[in-house]
Amino acid sequence: MRTGNGSGANAERLNWALTRFTGYAGVTNLLGDRLLSDTDSLAPVLTTLARRGLYFYDGGNASQSIAPQAAGSLAAPFARGVVNIDTIQTALEIDRRLSELENAAREHGSAVGTAFLYPVSIERIAQWAKTLQSRGFVLVPVSAIVSEQKH
Numbered sequence: 646m647r648t649g650n651g652s653g654a655n656a657e658r659l660n661w662a663l664t665r666f667t668g669y670a671g672v673t674n675l676l677g678d679r680l681l682s683d684t685d686s687l688a689p690v691l692t693t694l695a696r697r698g699l700y701f702y703d704g705g706n707a708s709q710s711i712a713p714q715a716a717g718s719l720a721a722p723f724a725r726g727v728v729n730i731d732t733i734q735t736a737l738e739i740d741r742r743l744s745e746l747e748n749a750a751r752e753h754g755s756a757v758g759t760a761f762l763y764p765v766s767i768e769r770i771a772q773w774a775k776t777l778q779s780r781g782f783v784l785v786p787v788s789a790i791v792s793e794q795k796h
Contacts, residue, residue, distance in 0.1 A: 648679045648686040655686060656693045663697065670788040671700035671722070674707070682709040688719060695721040700791040704759040705729065722791045726759040731766040739769040750782060755790045 646655045659672075672694055680686050681703065691712075694701050700722035703712040706729060716723030728746045731739050742758070749756035760766045774784050 646680050646686065646690055648683045650686070653689075656689050659690055659693050663699075669699070670786075671702050671724075671791070673702040673704055675704075678707040678709065681707040681712050684711055684715055687712060687715050691716055691719050691721040691723075695719060698722075700724060700788065702726070702757075702787055706759075724757055724787050724791045726757045728756065728758040730758045730760040730770070731763055734763050734765050736765060736769055739766060740773070743769065743773045747780070747782065757787055757790070 646658060650658075663669075663672075674681060680690070691701055701712065701716060701724075703710055703723070703725040705726035710725075713723065713725060715721075727749045728742050730742045730746065732742075733739075739760075746756050746758040760770060777784055
């Protein structure tokens with residue numbers, strides 16, 4: 646998707662991509678800061694996803710993202726990450742970010758974190774996940790809390 650392509654071109658690209666595989670519940674952005682800050686470009690994407698019963702997940706990296714407002718005005722299923730877990734790829738920093746994620750979940754009832762498939766991320770998240778229940782948390786996929794995020 647690109648800003649300036651027009652809603653038809655972006656919807657066509659999105660539909661093409663969505664027909665290449667199955668088993669997904671939603672779509673996320675990667676390097677899409679410009680698209681996430683342009684209502685005219687983002688709204689048709691969110692509309693296309695909502696019509697297919699899919700949610701949009703904003704990883705929370707784009708500082709100028711209007712995705713929450715756009716999704717709210719369209720009543721499109723939406724969730725946004727509140728913690729980027731592995732921006733700094735060290736065990737200590739990842740553990741600190743996972744603690745931030747827990748604090749956000751305590752405060753808001755749920756919270757979503759974003760991580761990449763770095764070996765250190767997988768190892769730290771796996772260790773952390775083993776101890777969640779003892780602290781009163783349940784690890785769920787983003788799709789389990791998307792409905793809470795609808796506006």
